[in-house]
Amino acid sequence: MRSKASPAIKGSVMSDVAIVGKKGFLSAVERIGNRMPHPLGIFLGIIALVLLASAILSWAGVTATHPQSGEVIRVHNMLTLDSILTWMSKLSVNLQNFPVLAIVIVMAAATGIAEQVGFFTVAIKHSLRGVRGIYVVFAVACIAAVGNIAGDVSFAIVPALSASVFLGMGRHPLVGLFLGYAVVGGSFGVSVIPGSFDAILTPISIQSAHLVDVNFDMNILNGYYLLATSTVVVAVIATFVTVVFVEPRFGKYEGELAAPTDIEVTDVERRALRRSYLSVGLFLLAIIVAAIPQNSFLRSPTGSLVIDAPLMRLVFPILLIVFSLAGTVFGVGTGKIRNLRDMVHLMTEAVKTIAPFIVIAIVVSQFLYLFNESNLGAVMAIRGGQALTHLAVPVVVVLVLFFLLEAIADMFIISGSARYLIFAPVFVPMMMQLGIHPALTQAIHRMGGSVANPLTPLNAFFPVLLGLAQKYDRNVGMGTIFSAIIPYSIAYSIGYLVLIIVWYFLDLPVGFGTPISYP
Numbered sequence: 001m002r003s004k005a006s007p008a009i010k011g012s013v014m015s016d017v018a019i020v021g022k023k024g025f026l027s028a029v030e031r032i033g034n035r036m037p038h039p040l041g042i043f044l045g046i047i048a049l050v051l052l053a054s055a056i057l058s059w060a061g062v063t064a065t066h067p068q069s070g071e072v073i074r075v076h077n078m079l080t081l082d083s084i085l086t087w088m089s090k091l092s093v094n095l096q097n098f099p100v101l102a103i104v105i106v107m108a109a110a111t112g113i114a115e116q117v118g119f120f121t122v123a124i125k126h127s128l129r130g131v132r133g134i135y136v137v138f139a140v141a142c143i144a145a146v147g148n149i150a151g152d153v154s155f156a157i158v159p160a161l162s163a164s165v166f167l168g169m170g171r172h173p174l175v176g177l178f179l180g181y182a183v184v185g186g187s188f189g190v191s192v193i194p195g196s197f198d199a200i201l202t203p204i205s206i207q208s209a210h211l212v213d214v215n216f217d218m219n220i221l222n223g224y225y226l227l228a229t230s231t232v233v234v235a236v237i238a239t240f241v242t243v244v245f246v247e248p249r250f251g252k253y254e255g256e257l258a259a260p261t262d263i264e265v266t267d268v269e270r271r272a273l274r275r276s277y278l279s280v281g282l283f284l285l286a287i288i289v290a291a292i293p294q295n296s297f298l299r300s301p302t303g304s305l306v307i308d309a310p311l312m313r314l315v316f317p318i319l320l321i322v323f324s325l326a327g328t329v330f331g332v333g334t335g336k337i338r339n340l341r342d343m344v345h346l347m348t349e350a351v352k353t354i355a356p357f358i359v360i361a362i363v364v365s366q367f368l369y370l371f372n373e374s375n376l377g378a379v380m381a382i383r384g385g386q387a388l389t390h391l392a393v394p395v396v397v398v399l400v401l402f403f404l405l406e407a408i409a410d411m412f413i414i415s416g417s418a419r420y421l422i423f424a425p426v427f428v429p430m431m432m433q434l435g436i437h438p439a440l441t442q443a444i445h446r447m448g449g450s451v452a453n454p455l456t457p458l459n460a461f462f463p464v465l466l467g468l469a470q471k472y473d474r475n476v477g478m479g480t481i482f483s484a485i486i487p488y489s490i491a492y493s494i495g496y497l498v499l500i501i502v503w504y505f506l507d508l509p510v511g512f513g514t515p516i517s518y519p
Contacts, residue, residue: 042457042478043363047370054374055079064382066422073382076374083373090369098365103316104354104464107156110320112350113343114327117336119276120164122269137242140165140176141235144183148191155461157319158184160468172253173472175246178481181465182488183238185454189416189446190230194221197446199308200417201424205438208428213519216438223443224511226503230447233499237491245487255472272333276326283325287311287318357467364463371458378413382422395434396504399444400497402427406448407493411456416449432518439514440503447496455482455489 058077065072077083095101114120140162147154159180166176189197198220209216265273291298291305298311305311331337337346391401406423413419423445431441453459457478469476502508509515 047367050370064379094365094369108350108354109347110323116346117331119330138239141238144180145187145235148188172250178484182454186492187234189450190227192228192231204424205442208424209438211429212432221512222439222514226443233495237495241487241491272330276330279329360463403448407451410449410452437518439510
């Protein structure tokens with residue numbers, strides 16, 4: 001049983017306790033998960049496990065041969081004196097290299113202005129005042145499904161905004177938070193807008209295909225039809241799971257951050273909101289105008305605005321400016337920001353809310369270093385792929401097993417490009433010999449690699465999710481998160497597998513100029 005809550009969040013906690021008391025698989029997951037130690041303790045235990053496993057497997061001589069380079073990868077013993085001394089000398093460097101630490105701090109400061117002056121709440125009231133019920137959930141899911149165009153930072157931006165949307169509409173913010181995170185992760189490898197994944201993975205597929213056909217080639221939109229359809233399916237599935245499974249378990253939110261009963265927008269707020277929209281619109285218009293010339297500094301040498309374009313590298317700073325500009329203009333218009341001192345205070349208060357994440361990041365960064373240096377992830381992925389290739393089963397079963405392998409491997413190797421460098425030289429040639437075009441193999445890699453994204457604690461943004469959840473209810477634990485996310489991952493797996501099977505049996509084109517069969 002949880003400890004007694006403070007009066008400020010009594011309603012939230014009491015409803016949560018009621019949820020835990022219910023029967024069922026998800027409630028059991030939550031009960032068990034919330035009895036787990038604090039995430040800091042969990043990662044300390046995982047670090048100990050990695051150290052021990054690396055020592056045992058290294059002593060046993062466990063190796064794997066990289067299918068692309070032919071390099072023999074050995075498990076590195078991290079318990080040797082030399083390894084420990086090297087690790088100790090890199091403690092601070094590991095934290096500095098933690099991939100999302102700077103992003104989270106900067107985003108907290110930038111979005112904190114807009115959040116604390118009430119911009120998000122007022123904007124939500126005004127824009128969604130005519131939207132009710134399931135349409136709110138679907139709208140949020142659609143936004144989250146295409147949010148991956150912003151890259152990894154979407155794991156921090158979209159869930160926070162989704163929680164604000166739900167709070168502003170009088171719904172439980174944790175439901176919005178988990179919805180946003182689950183959709184961003186579940187659709188991270190697929191998209192209706194071509195981006196960096198297409199440019200990075202396609203050359204790897206082509207190079208791997210040359211092991212079978214030296215003349216093979218395909219365009220970067222090789223999987224567009226299947227991947228774009230997958231994005232829509234994820235949004236629909238997420239809406240269904242949220243309404244049917246997740247939201248009923250959380251009930252009504254009555255915590256200290258509960259939305260006010262008065263949903264009317266005042267004249268002052270309406271004028272400030274219009275000015276905010278105008279300022280952001282003029283800023284974005286300036287970017288659009290600057291991108292129009294074929295020789296624009298925002299375009300790549302080939303003239304693209306997507307592939308290898310500076311514009312794609314500027315998405316994060318553009319988002320920072322948009323949020324800061326919107327919040328500042330709105331705050332000035334409503335009188336909540338009168339001078340620079342007020343802005344600094346708002347940013348400072350916003351950064352304070354991520355202090356728990358920073359503490360956890362200290363430990364998580366050390367785990368990521370040890371896991372990478374030990375080569376445990378690479379060896380596990382290679383050996384799993386080799387085992388799958390030796391199974392004598394129908395082609396469609398191989399496709400399903402490959403999808404499941406990608407989903408499992410994603411729990412340990414989050415980077416899709418790094419995982420594909422290992423899998424592609426094995427599975428692309430193998431699938432070609434089975435009559436499967438490399439475009440489908442690449443698409444399955446992206447779909448399978450999305451399933452575990454919102455579920456794995458190895459995702460660098462998972463601690464961010466926990467910190468955001470505890471902002472609304474400090475009693476939220478790992479079990480609450482897992483019980484809320486698991487339905488999404490299960491549903492995504494079913495949806496993706498159905499798409500793969502339908503595409504295979506109907507022999508539909510995977511993308512532009514890429515059939516499902518080879519040759």
